[in-house]
Amino acid sequence: MIDRATLEQRVSAQFPTVRIGDEAGDLCFTVERELLPAVAGWLRDEPDLSFTFLNQLCGVDYLGREPRFEVVVHLTSFQNKMRVTLHIEVPEADPTIPTLALLFPTANFQERETYDMFGIIFTGHPGLERILMPEDWLGHPQRKDHPLGYEEVAFTHNEDWIYANKPFAKE
Amino acid sequence: MVMHAHAYPNIEIPTPSQIAAVALDNEPDENGEQSMILSMGPQHPSTHGVLRLAVELNGENVVQLAPDVGFLHTGIEKTIETKTYTKSIVLTDRMDYLAPMSNNMVYVAAIEKLMKQDVPERAQTLRVLLLEITRINSHLVWLGTHALDLAAMSVFFYAMREREYILDIFEMLTGARMMTSYFRVGGLAWDIPADFIPTVEDFLTHFLPKVDEYEDLLTNNLLWKQRTLGVGVVNAADAIALGLSGANLRASGVDWDLRKTMPYSGYETYQFDVPVGHNGDIYDRYRCRVQEMRESVKIARQAIERLKQMHGQPYITDNRKVAPPPKSEITYSMESLIHHFKLWTEGFRPPRGSAYMAIESPRGEIGCYVVSDGTPQPWRVHFRAPSFINLQALPHIAKGKLMADLVALIASIDPVLGEVDR
Structure with a gap:
């Protein structure tokens, strides 16, 4: 079992550009989008961390703020009974972000939903199509x-x- | 940096249009065999709602399939953004309509987490009692429909008989049989009626022997075993990768129940066991859920014992900025009148920020992510719907299985389409 302070140290040593914060008592990392697969994969594969379970992935539209969109990912480590949040900022001009669906198959549907609802494009996703709205729907x-x-x-x-x-x- | 491309090459989740593309290019092979594209649903009775499955079949075997969802999409997350926090509680019932209390709970608990709002002990105990009754209610519908899908008609009647009792309890408590909307931020909507506790006790005494009755009908039934044992196996690693939760995950041997591992509402103070399977097949999912009903009775009984000692304690917080004052106070207290007026016209304002809260619903981990911009309306609310994510595992589980097993597989995953589509 690792504690929160150790995890913060491990992350800042491995990824110095990741900003560490707090979200209602949960540990929260703000990650550049290029780094997302590396950070998530590292959190998943380090034996003492093993954040193997992706709870949820969703988008948030902060209209009027730059960068406008944010993708929020929650990962859980069964081993450490701990949950962390990843925040990834996505600008409106180029709403793309690398996919997590290959690392965590459970992200597949949730990325499709985020694409459907916000128009955020997950590059490398095996089938990025609308999921809840009709196929011919205009807009997000x-x-x-x-x-x-x-x-x-x-x-x-x-x-x-x-x-x-x-x-x-x-x- | 090592890139982890295709970490799970065995897991493929096609989309309906990818299956449709197979139909366009569907030539017989050298043996003259040709695959068939079958559109199952959205009105098929065994899909438990309006779910469509695009299935590619080779004879009777499923080559691949894709769930097509969204027929029940009502934009609940978008609608919540235009209402105050309290007004949206009624919307949460309508997602998982078989477990309305769990949905209410996760929504108000996320707001409480964001606001750091305490809940009185009696309200917490009542919540636990109601959540466990909800779990029994939901599992009864699952058991009945699951057995019905595999042509065991009588189990459905027995399960519905006991569920009727629970719906009567809900009606007595809230006036509604299904869409209860009973939870509020900081506690509950109103106090329980005087004869509520004896009625629930009666129900629990009546219900526990009935679980044995269901098991008599199914657990050692040869037909039931032939249809479920060793069918639809998911190993633990795949179950975690696919994000399965609840009984679907525990049947694969992963001991993860949020009531134990990340307790909320005082669950850490109750004595109960978490049933865990080991094969990850339909039979283990069945055993886990049936066992969970017994554990729920255990928890409910402990909660009732505590509630008997807590008579007269508050059912909602006395923080007047969040919870309205009692109606009687309004007649003599100007301050209460102002609070009442402000709460019902404007609502309360959580601080800026966001919070993710997850609880163990009958179907698995239901989560709620709330973003507040400091106004009385939430900026964004997202629900991690366990049915939506569990359904995603269906293409992987059903691959290579018989078409007839597909019906059993859908039922064993226990999706509620209202929650899938939100």
């Missing part, structure tokens, strides 16, 4: 600027915001 519904099915009425006090954030409002 969980993006914050995706319309909710009704149009916000433009008044003088909010029309600038609407036209800036929802280009399809004029269509």
Whole structure:
């Protein structure tokens, strides 16, 4: 069993660019997207860490922030009874991120869902297709600027915001 | 740096369109054999909801298959972003409609984790009691439909008979039989009725012998064993790689139950065992779940003993910034009236940040990831739906098996399509 401080040291020694933080009491690493497979694979394969179980993978759209998107991955080590969070920032201009589906097959469906909902492209994924929405759906519904099915009425006090954030409002 | 490409070359999870591509290029081989593409569902009764399977068959053997999901997608995660935290509790029931209390629990527990909100001990004990009754409820539906899929009709009737009792208990407690929406951030929605505890005790006394009755019908039944023993084996390494959780994981010999390993709501103070299988076949999944029902009765009885000592203690936190004051207080306290008004018009504001909370639902690890931007509406809520992730294992488990076994496999994974599609 390793404790939290040891894990923090191990990670910062192995990957000096990884930022270490705290998410509601859980250990949290902010990882550059190029490093993601290396960090996740290392956490999985080091015998004393063995974060072999990928709990979940999802996207978050922080509209108005740069980089706009974030992919959040939670890994669990059965051996150490510990859970860590990986945050990977993804810019809007180039929404790509290396896939984890080859390292953790359980990420397959969840990456498809994240692609479906946010338009984040997981490079190297064996079948990146929509999973919950219909195949011919336009747009990615969980993006914050995706319309909710009704149009916000433009008044003088909010029309600038609407036209800036929802280009399809004029269509 | 070592790149770990294709760490699990034996695990393939095709998409429906990849199966459809086989149909386009489907020429007979030198022996004149040709594979057949079968679209199973979405209205097939054994798919437990609207699940479609695109299956490539060679004779009676499954070459490969792809689950096609999304028919029940209602955008629950998107809808939650437009409502206050409390208003969204009703949406969580509708995901896994066989275990509504577990969904309520994971959602409110994630918010409590984010806000560092304490829950009174009596509310925690009641939660444990309700979660275990929910587990029995869900396992009864699983057992009934699983047996029904393998043509054992009577088990279905017996299981539904006992489930009716549980639904009556839910109705007595919340007014709703299935969509209970009973949990709140910081505790529960209202206090239990006076005759609730005796009714649950009656149920537990009545129910425990019935588990033996189900086992009499199935456990040593030759037909049942022929259909389940050694069918659909998943080894422990593959089960972890595929992200299986709950009884599906434990049947493969991995002793991992969040109630024991990452306890919540005071589970660490209860005495119970976690049934673990070793073969990872359908039969072991069946044994694990049936055994879990017995363990749930054990936990529920301990919770009832504690609740009898806790009479009169609060069922929700007295933090007025999160939980509304009692209605009677509003008539004489201006401060309470303000709190009531603010909570029901605006809602509460968790601090900025995010939290992931996971609990052991009847189907496995259900998780909730909440992101707050400091406003009364969540910025993002994501559910790790155990059915969605367990269903992903189906192409791997069913590969090379008989078409008839596929029906048994779907039932043994125990997916609820409302939760798969959210």
